[in-house]
Amino acid sequence: xxxxxxxxxxxxxxxxxxxxxxxxxxxxxxxxxxxxxxxxxxxxxxxxxxxxxxxxxxxxxxxxxxxxxxxxxxxxxxxxxxxxxxxxxxxxxxxxxxxxxxxxxxxxxxxxxxxxxxxxxxxxxxxxxxxxxxxxxxxxxxxxxxxxxxxxxxxxxxxxxxxxxxxxxxxxxxxxxxxxxxxxxxxxxxxxxxxxxxxxxxxxxxxxxxxxxxxxxxxxxxxxxxxxxxxxxxxxxxxxxxxxxxxxxxxxxxxxx
Amino acid sequence: xxxxxxxxxxxxxxxxxxxxxxxxxxxxxxxxxxxxxxxxxxxxxxxxxxxxxxxxxxxxxxxxxxxxxxxxxxxxxxxxxxxxxxxxxxxxxxxxxxxxxxxxxxxxxxxxxxxxxxxxxxxxxxxxxxxxxxxxxxxxxxxxxxxxxxxxxxxxxxxxxxxxxxxxxxxxxxxxxxxxxxxxxxxxxxxxxxxxxxxxxxxxxxxxxxxxxxxxxxxxxxxxxxxxxxxxxxxxxxxxxxxxxxxxxxxxxxxxxxxxxxxxxxxxxxxxxxxxxxxxxxxxxxxxxxxxxxxxxxxxxxxxxxxxxxxxxxxxxxxxxxxxxxxxxxxx
Numbered sequence: 001x002x003x004x005x006x007x008x009x010x011x012x013x014x015x016x017x018x019x020x021x022x023x024x025x026x027x028x029x030x031x032x033x034x035x036x037x038x039x040x041x042x043x044x045x046x047x048x049x050x051x052x053x054x055x056x057x058x059x060x061x062x063x064x065x066x067x068x069x070x071x072x073x074x075x076x077x078x079x080x081x082x083x084x085x086x087x088x089x090x091x092x093x094x095x096x097x098x099x100x101x102x103x104x105x106x107x108x109x110x111x112x113x114x115x116x117x118x119x120x121x122x123x124x125x126x127x128x129x130x131x132x133x134x135x136x137x138x139x140x141x142x143x144x145x146x147x148x149x150x151x152x153x154x155x156x157x158x159x160x161x162x163x164x165x166x167x168x169x170x171x172x173x174x175x176x177x178x179x180x181x182x183x184x185x186x187x188x189x190x191x192x193x194x195x196x197x198x199x200x201x202x203x204x205x206x207x208x209x210x211x212x213x214x215x216x217x218x219x220x221x222x223x224x225x226x227x228x229x230x231x232x233x234x235x236x237x238x239x240x241x242x243x244x245x246x247x248x249x250x251x252x253x254x255x256x257x
Numbered sequence: 258x259x260x261x262x263x264x265x266x267x268x269x270x271x272x273x274x275x276x277x278x279x280x281x282x283x284x285x286x287x288x289x290x291x292x293x294x295x296x297x298x299x300x301x302x303x304x305x306x307x308x309x310x311x312x313x314x315x316x317x318x319x320x321x322x323x324x325x326x327x328x329x330x331x332x333x334x335x336x337x338x339x340x341x342x343x344x345x346x347x348x349x350x351x352x353x354x355x356x357x358x359x360x361x362x363x364x365x366x367x368x369x370x371x372x373x374x375x376x377x378x379x380x381x382x383x384x385x386x387x388x389x390x391x392x393x394x395x396x397x398x399x400x401x402x403x404x405x406x407x408x409x410x411x412x413x414x415x416x417x418x419x420x421x422x423x424x425x426x427x428x429x430x431x432x433x434x435x436x437x438x439x440x441x442x443x444x445x446x447x448x449x450x451x452x453x454x455x456x457x458x459x460x461x462x463x464x465x466x467x468x469x470x471x472x473x474x475x476x477x478x479x480x481x482x483x484x485x486x487x488x489x490x491x492x493x494x495x496x497x498x499x500x501x502x503x504x505x506x507x508x509x510x511x512x513x514x515x516x517x518x519x520x521x522x523x524x525x526x527x528x529x530x531x532x533x534x535x536x537x538x539x540x541x542x543x544x545x546x547x548x549x550x551x552x553x554x555x556x557x558x559x560x561x562x563x564x565x566x567x568x569x570x571x572x573x574x575x576x577x578x579x580x581x582x583x584x585x586x587x588x589x
Binding site for chain 1: 309310311313331332334335337339341343344345346347348349350354358359361362363364406
């Protein structure tokens with residue numbers, strides 16, 4: 001009975017969190033526009049790069065497509081911290097805390113909403129990629145795996161913003177977590193394959209966990225079923241999730257106890 | 258079962274070296290309308306947050322609806338409704354959505370939550386705007402929706418922190434009437450306010466709180482009686498006449514020396530109705546004729562000033578300077 005109640009609480013808080021993250025609709029535009037913008041600009045600007053060794057002669061659109069998917073996930077999950085800090089500063093968070101529920105369901109409900117939104121936004125960007133002439137070489141099963149990995153990484157990334165929200169209770173501080181997007185997205189194999197990188201930059205790219213998630217996406221979109229690469233991508237996303245969601249839960253515990 | 262809805266014994270709340278609530282004890286009987294009256298920063302909100310399980314106490318014992326707030330917080334939460342000082346609503350949701358979510362979180366089925374939300378939206382006069390997002394509501398509408406949310410699970414005990422702050426007189430009157438109705442139907446109501454007239458109009462029991470301490474408590478009538486009676490005010494044609502009247506009037510005033518402000522002479526007496534005719538007779542024989550004589554009941558403000566030494570509008574700056582932040586300081 002208690003488990004049922006817990007699941008029920010999570011369900012309603014998930015629905016509420018999802019609605020909150022989708023409202024108002026115009027606010028969703030930047031999180032879809034930015035990945036599409038980078039995809040269009042970069043695939044046009046770097047067309048000639050595919051002649052370099054390591055690109056296997058595919059189009060730059062095909063090479064860059066997984067970066068657009070990754071960006072869609074970054075932008076969608078980055079809002080979770082903002083939504084949480086808005087609840088905290090408006091007092092709505094207190095209203096949820098005095099409801100006779102397990103407090104952790106507030107965070108779990110939000111995380112599930114974030115995961116779903118990340119997967120949906122990744123799906124929309126994939127549609128744009130397909131409309132631009134790109135392909136998902138692993139087909140429908142591959143698409144489902146992309147959405148699954150996207151949802152998992154979306155939840156993991158949202159943990160950073162939510163942790164900052166809980167620790168600072170400040171909107172500007174929470175919003176500033178956006179800058180993490182740049183190093184984590186661009187110090188990767190986003191523009192060039194690993195074989196073309198060198199020196200400290202190559203080391204930094206190899207140390208960046210997002211590189212492995214990106215490569216898993218790239219495998220699914222253009223390279224085919226590279227089981228090891230995909231598996232590593234999931235493991236890294238899960239590892240990041242443990243760290244970021246763990247810190248969210250610790251910060252939450254500190255806030256409410 | 259206890260006859261009290263709330264039992265507080267030696268409650269203390271400290272933030273580092275600062276004591277926000279300093280060893281207070283009080284009880285609230287079932288069905289009572291209890292008010293905490295005091296300036297901003299006096300400890301009223303902190304006390305309510307502890308009673309509502311939002312803030313962990315430093316020491317003392319607090320039972321709400323018979324349950325210990327630390328050991329059985331969810332049992333307490335099922336019995337209470339808390340309208341916080343800052344109206345807390347989901348702004349990107351409609352009135353319906355706000356109420357229905359609260360309903361299901363308090364254990365109502367979706368169908369029951371919808372039914373109850375519909376009833377309450379009607380009661381607070383928001384049925385016509387129930388589908389609109391809360392961002393489009395006025396301050397009074399937001400307060401009414403907030404109050405409706407607090408009532409979704411039909412709580413036994415209502416906590417209201419400055420429930421009419423910032424509202425216009427008409428909106429305030431609507432809230433007052435509704436709170437009286439709820440109380441008449443059996444709900445125990447505990448409110449904090451720094452509006453004297455609000456406390457006087459609504460509360461059957463009052464506690465004056467200042468600097469984290471309950472200075473005095475009792476019924477409004479009992480508290481007023483403690484001032485020593487009513488005010489008798491004589492207004493003369495000139496300040497000179499008022500000065501002369503002091504010597505004439507003082508022997509009739511039970512040890513109290515009247516205060517003179519320009520042409521007004523004022524004193525506190527126990528039985529003003531009996532003393533006033535004697536005062537007039539004595540003044541006539543001294544050829545002093547007041548332009549007017551007024552007898553007034555003391556206000557709660559008078560009592561507060563007498564007990565605490567400052568008005569209720571003066572904020573407790575020691576609290577504000579320290580910038581207390583309940584989020585940072587921890588709660589449950």
